[in-house]
Amino acid sequence: MPNQFVTSLQCLKCGKTYPADNKFTCQFCGDEGILDVQYDYDLIKSILKSQIANRSYEMWRYRELLPIEDSAKIPHLKIGWTPVYETEKLARYIGIRKLYIKDDGRNPTNSFKDRASAIGVLKAIEFGFDKIACASTGNAASSLAGLSAAVGLQSYIFVPERAPEPKVTQLLIFGANVFRVKGTYEQAFELSKKSCEKFGWYSRNSGTNPYLVEGKKTAGLEIAENFGNDLPDWVVVSVGDGCTIGGIGKGLQEMKKLGFIERIPKLLGVQAEGAKPVYDAYISGKDLIPSDTNTIADSIAVGTPRNWRRAIKQIRASNGTMITVSDEEILEAMRLTARLAAVFGEPAGVAGVAGLKKAIQNKIIKPDETVVVVITGNGLKDIQSAKVAAGKEYVISPDIDSVAKIIE
Amino acid sequence: MPNQFVTSLQCLKCGKTYPADNKFTCQFCGDEGILDVQYDYDLIKSILKSQIANRSYEMWRYRELLPIEDSAKIPHLKIGWTPVYETEKLARYIGIRKLYIKDDGRNPTNSFKDRASAIGVLKAIEFGFDKIACASTGNAASSLAGLSAAVGLQSYIFVPERAPEPKVTQLLIFGANVFRVKGTYEQAFELSKKSCEKFGWYSRNSGTNPYLVEGKKTAGLEIAENFGNDLPDWVVVSVGDGCTIGGIGKGLQEMKKLGFIERIPKLLGVQAEGAKPVYDAYISGKDLIPSDTNTIADSIAVGTPRNWRRAIKQIRASNGTMITVSDEEILEAMRLTARLAAVFGEPAGVAGVAGLKKAIQNKIIKPDETVVVVITGNGLKDIQSAKVAAGKEYVISPDIDSVAKIIE
Numbered sequence: 001m002p003n004q005f006v007t008s009l010q011c012l013k014c015g016k017t018y019p020a021d022n023k024f025t026c027q028f029c030g031d032e033g034i035l036d037v038q039y040d041y042d043l044i045k046s047i048l049k050s051q052i053a054n055r056s057y058e059m060w061r062y063r064e065l066l067p068i069e070d071s072a073k074i075p076h077l078k079i080g081w082t083p084v085y086e087t088e089k090l091a092r093y094i095g096i097r098k099l100y101i102k103d104d105g106r107n108p109t110n111s112f113k114d115r116a117s118a119i120g121v122l123k124a125i126e127f128g129f130d131k132i133a134c135a136s137t138g139n140a141a142s143s144l145a146g147l148s149a150a151v152g153l154q155s156y157i158f159v160p161e162r163a164p165e166p167k168v169t170q171l172l173i174f175g176a177n178v179f180r181v182k183g184t185y186e187q188a189f190e191l192s193k194k195s196c197e198k199f200g201w202y203s204r205n206s207g208t209n210p211y212l213v214e215g216k217k218t219a220g221l222e223i224a225e226n227f228g229n230d231l232p233d234w235v236v237v238s239v240g241d242g243c244t245i246g247g248i249g250k251g252l253q254e255m256k257k258l259g260f261i262e263r264i265p266k267l268l269g270v271q272a273e274g275a276k277p278v279y280d281a282y283i284s285g286k287d288l289i290p291s292d293t294n295t296i297a298d299s300i301a302v303g304t305p306r307n308w309r310r311a312i313k314q315i316r317a318s319n320g321t322m323i324t325v326s327d328e329e330i331l332e333a334m335r336l337t338a339r340l341a342a343v344f345g346e347p348a349g350v351a352g353v354a355g356l357k358k359a360i361q362n363k364i365i366k367p368d369e370t371v372v373v374v375i376t377g378n379g380l381k382d383i384q385s386a387k388v389a390a391g392k393e394y395v396i397s398p399d400i401d402s403v404a405k406i407i408e
Numbered sequence: 409m410p411n412q413f414v415t416s417l418q419c420l421k422c423g424k425t426y427p428a429d430n431k432f433t434c435q436f437c438g439d440e441g442i443l444d445v446q447y448d449y450d451l452i453k454s455i456l457k458s459q460i461a462n463r464s465y466e467m468w469r470y471r472e473l474l475p476i477e478d479s480a481k482i483p484h485l486k487i488g489w490t491p492v493y494e495t496e497k498l499a500r501y502i503g504i505r506k507l508y509i510k511d512d513g514r515n516p517t518n519s520f521k522d523r524a525s526a527i528g529v530l531k532a533i534e535f536g537f538d539k540i541a542c543a544s545t546g547n548a549a550s551s552l553a554g555l556s557a558a559v560g561l562q563s564y565i566f567v568p569e570r571a572p573e574p575k576v577t578q579l580l581i582f583g584a585n586v587f588r589v590k591g592t593y594e595q596a597f598e599l600s601k602k603s604c605e606k607f608g609w610y611s612r613n614s615g616t617n618p619y620l621v622e623g624k625k626t627a628g629l630e631i632a633e634n635f636g637n638d639l640p641d642w643v644v645v646s647v648g649d650g651c652t653i654g655g656i657g658k659g660l661q662e663m664k665k666l667g668f669i670e671r672i673p674k675l676l677g678v679q680a681e682g683a684k685p686v687y688d689a690y691i692s693g694k695d696l697i698p699s700d701t702n703t704i705a706d707s708i709a710v711g712t713p714r715n716w717r718r719a720i721k722q723i724r725a726s727n728g729t730m731i732t733v734s735d736e737e738i739l740e741a742m743r744l745t746a747r748l749a750a751v752f753g754e755p756a757g758v759a760g761v762a763g764l765k766k767a768i769q770n771k772i773i774k775p776d777e778t779v780v781v782v783i784t785g786n787g788l789k790d791i792q793s794a795k796v797a798a799g800k801e802y803v804i805s806p807d808i809d810s811v812a813k814i815i816e
Contacts, residue, residue, distance in 0.1 A: 075750070076493045076494065076495070076750070077491070077493070077750055077751075078491040078493075078514075083485070083486040085484045085485065085486075086484065087484070089560065103516075106486075106514060106516075108511075108514075108750070108751075109752070110518075110786070110788060146746075146750050146752070147750070149746060149747050149748070149749075149750040150750035152497065156815075159801075165791065165795070166574070166788055166791045168801055169791050169794045169795050169798050170752060170787070170788065170794075171801070172795075172798035172799050172800070172801060173742060173743065173746040173747075173752055173787060173794050173797060173798040174746045174747060174750065174752065175743075175746065175747040177802070177814075177815075178801035178802065179801065179802050179803075179804050179810075179811060179814070180801045180802065180803045180804070181804055181805075181806045182803065182804065182805050182806060183806040187806040188806070190806070191806050191807070191808065191811065194808050195808060195811050198808060198811075198812070199811075199812075199815065334581060335581065335583075338554075338557060338581040338582045338583065339557050339581075339582060339583035340557070341557075342483070342484070342485055342516070342554050342555070342557040342558035342582065343485075343516075344517070344554070344578060344581055344582065378518070378788070379578070379581060380518060380574055380578065380786070380788035380789060381788060383573065383574045383577050383791075386577045386578075386581050387573070387577050387580075389581060390577050390580035390581040391580050392580070393567075393576055393579070393580060393586035393587065393588045394585070394586065394587050394588065395587075395588045395590065396587050396588070396589060396590065397589075397590050397591075398589050398590060398591040398595040398596070398598070398599050399599070400599065400602050400603060400606060402587075403587060403599065403603050403606075403607075404606070404607075406585075406587070407564075407585075407607065
């Protein structure tokens with residue numbers, strides 16, 4: 001049975017609506033016309049609030065807010081409801097009253113993107129595909145590979161030349177067909193798009209697939225349900241394509257509509273200095289200009305983001321803002337988050353912590369405010385960057401004098 | 409307040425009991441005399457069964473069964489109650505009626521060992537230490553580094569020369585002081601032991617620390633509570649030191665004593681062919697003879713296991729048995745578990761799956777039985793081994809013909 005709660009797809013640029021079927025982007029606005037799933041919130045409200053308490057703690061507890069059929073066979077992997085920690089030591093060091101970390105590196109393939117890929121594989125099956133593809137700098141890909149293995153789809157994944165080896169190995173072990181494309185992320189993206197058209201594969205590219213962001217928004221739904229009316233003042237998220245912060249913003253807005261929360265926390269979007277086209281568009285108020293990318297935070301190194309409108313719209317709707325951080329600040333955030341909050345995040349994963357620190361220094365966020373930072377990926381995924389951040393071990397002979405010499 | 413449920417420490421070799429304080433090994437049996445925490449199960453029974461339903465799903469829900477003080481400040485990281493998946497595709501491929509995977513790679517530092525380290529850091533604090541040390545092939549170390557960061561202890565970690573780099577980086581990022589010892593695990597172990605004595609550090613070596621296994625047993629407690637009287641016929645666990653399977657066995661036995669389950673599943677202990685001293689002792693019925701080690705499954709490459717008596721005792725008490733697997737079989741299990749169950753485990757983590765497959769072939773486990781395999785660590789921790797198992801990606805130019813050529 002089709003999902004009775006979904007009403008349409010609506011273009012985020014021109015506002016035109018379409019039936020919610022196998023469609024990508026608006027026919028009038030082209031690639032610029034990202035489509036957004038619309039719901040019957042009155043109907044959802046009457047059901048969700050009374051039933052949610054009985055549901056298991058994973059992303060599917062919000063299934064009326066997800067664009068999947070009643071008959072969809074939910075993957076067995078436990079996705080979402082990632083832990084939220086209050087981190088006193090990190091809060092003290094950074095200089096903020098209350099700081100929470102939401103560790104999305106605890107998802108099945110160790111990143112936030114599992115939320116989106118779970119929706120992607122279910123839509124592929126619903127639309128009758130047995131093959132699915134994407135281009136990704138890493139996490140979208142590994143989550144697609146893992147979720148495809150879970151549901152039995154064949155996956156085809158296009159990665160840019162510089163994708164870190166652990167991420168590629170994670171794809172291969174799940175049985176994905178991996179193409180390492182001699183070029184940039186943008187070239188890998190174009191090739192994946194063309195391949196989907198030519199070979200009849202379903203596209204899991206979160207830039208243009210209208211359904212994936214609905215999975216991403218579950219992090220926003222969770223933050224709202226988890227904190228209720230003790231919502232933090234700010235939610236801090238790193239920004240690459242724009243889809244993650246856009247999704248989290250949408251989730252928060254929905255929970256306000258449904259009466260779970262009374263206000264929307266301010267969104268702080270954090271980009272790397274070496275890949276900041278969304279930030280530039282936010283500051284200028286003009287259309288986005290694609291940029292080169294040069295940052296260790298490969299998961300947010302996106303030169304041609306597709307969801308910048310969605311991101312900026314949600315940031316403005318929340319009265320939030322954007323900030324950029326250097327690679328050095330990101331490496332410092334890796335150390336701080338691991339040493340003071342005991343969470344090991346990848347560079348893009350901890351960029352939010354770096355952004356928070358800078359936002360406090362710049363008086364954008366005040367010391368008496370409260371904040372939740374979403375850590376979007378596990379540090380084991382990019383051990384090369386972690387090595388730069390982490391420092392060195394002592395190499396010693398197996399005798400006690402060697403130890404004594406070092407600790408003295 | 410001291411823990412009112414703990415009654416004593418008892419030597420697993422001679423049976424002598426001691427007060428449950430800061431003590432390692434039996435004074436009569438020396439290093440051979442591993443001590444085991446004893447509890448007042450009647451008292452625990454009257455409390456635990458009525459209260460457990462209201463507790464959060466993490467290892468601390470069994471706190472009466474854990475050797476920690478009432479006042480212990482529980483680390484903020486969410487440890488335990490790792491997901492249990494029924495994996496139909498893997499079950500079908502391997503040829504067994506029902507197969508469950510318990511994914512302990514979903515713990516905070518991505519391995520089973522977080523359960524033990526959580527107890528270790530709390531005991532260190534209870535006994536007045538501010539420094540803690542261990543020797544480890546990897547997972548015990550990274551979990552100690554992470555948990556020490558969580559509670560604010562300084563950690564000193566001794567790793568053998570061949571410890572994989574991702575594991576060492578994970579230690580350093582958490583702020584641990586790491587000594588890479590030019591030698592074997594056994595040499596690193598001896599040096600860590602001497603250093604604890606000389607410098608006054610608390611020892612988190614699970615071989616001789618009597619409390620750590622109590623953390624490990626929580627996986628057994630969880631299996632019992634999770635399945636209740638639908639318990640699987642077998643629980644399959646990889647074996648290095650012997651402490652993990654010994655702990656899981658103890659947890660299952662306790663849940664039977666407390667009336668949560670009516671019987672104990674059979675334990676299948678799986679060692680790598682290149683490091684099988686526990687298996688040899690099990691088969692011979694004689695005392696363990698230390699061996700060399702040569703296996704890719706570094707987390708179970710233990711030549712001088714300290715808890716072999718505990719392991720064999722629990723395996724025999726469960727009417728279980730042991731088996732060995734080759735590195736090739738372990739690599740195949742990495743692929744199978746990732747591709748058919750969508751769980752990416754490290755070599756030692758999936759050795760249980762390899763052991764299960766072989767046990768079915770050898771008619772030790774019957775096709776109509778049911779099994780849970782504990783995956784003890786995440787595959788991202790040892791990406792080099794995963795690479796060998798995973799195969800290669802296609803490196804292509806950014807044009808559609810290159811794709812077409814490959815898929816045809």
